């Protein structure tokens with residue numbers, strides 16, 4: 457969780473520019489098409505489709521809206537159950553709950569913090585409509601096993617890949633495993649445009665309806681391609697397409713992705729190598745990246761042994777002008793989660809991790825000297841010394 461942080465010398469997040477953002481935004485304005493699906497949107501679509509090898513990618517106004525579209529495209533009906541980790545952002549569930557779906561909370565693995573695939577079958581019922589793995593911190597969930605189980609029961613898989621753009625599982629890009637996947641370009645993500653997202657469509661049967669749902673339930677996309685001579689209302693839908701001004705900003709980021717990835721890899725690796733020994737001595741868990749996962753270097757977290765030690769370290773960093781933040785509160789214990797039957801002890805790993813997890817400052821422009829300062833403050837902290 458993060459917000460504006462003017463009091464901090466080293467904030468938690470700063471959206472980074474790669475160079476061409478303002479030029480492309482000015483160009484979009486000059487071209488005169490600033491509604492959705494202009495030339496920069498098309499460029500983003502092509503770049504993402506070609507890089508990921510996805511059937512179709514459609515920019516959306518947020519990852520939340522991409523998930524909303526996924527629930528619409530799957531025709532989720534009242535009473536349908538959706539399995540997703542309790543340790544996630546509300547949008548992962550909300551999209552399906554908005555259609556009348558029932559949230560089913562699954563606990564996470566203690567190593568990668570992704571849904572624990574060993575628990576999956578025990579939660580499947582005849583009403584299960586979708587499984588939504590979240591690739592936490594851009595480290596892949598165990599997709600082979602998840603797809604195998606989902607396939608056996610005929611259940612759709614939608615990836616919430618808000619953190620994992622261009623990360624891979626066994627060499628294949630995240631977001632290309634489920635029939636649908638949702639990406640985020642929110643200002644806290646690796647590639648940003650302020651607010652934005654994308655729906656990745658891997659099932660060709662869903663492409664035409666996705667275009668309709670995204671365009672207020674009309675066949676306007678076909679009209680613009682000259683495939684129909686007028687457009688009209690053909691299905692339910694809403695307005696999920698971002699302005700081409702935002703797409704122009706996003707394109708500048710996407711085309712410099714290698715530069716962003718290199719900066720983030722350097723930051724992540726520095727934290728890991730400089731905190732490893734301290735973590736071992738203090739019973740602190742650092743991120744685990746299985747050998748078959750190429751991560752996105754989205755964040756660096758510590759899992760402290762207790763809520764008290766987590767809060768104390770946040771305070772200590774704050775005293776030194778450094779903002780660190782916790783992350784998700786268990787959704788099965790939220791007001792909505794409890795109404796859906798969630799109870800204490802239901803997802804024990806989620807509950808422990810949520811208490812202990814702390815995210816360190818992480819943004820493309822974080823300098824080596826700032827990072828050294830953060831590391832120094834953390835290393836002065838001893839868990840036993842509370």
Ligand SMILES: Cc1ncc(COP(=O)(O)O)c(C=O)c1O
Nearest residue numbers: 518519520545547618640642653
């Ligand atoms: C796992 C996950 N899914 C979805 C979202 C929502 O993303 P957006 O802000 O683009 O709607 C977030 C936001 O951080 C997230 O962490």
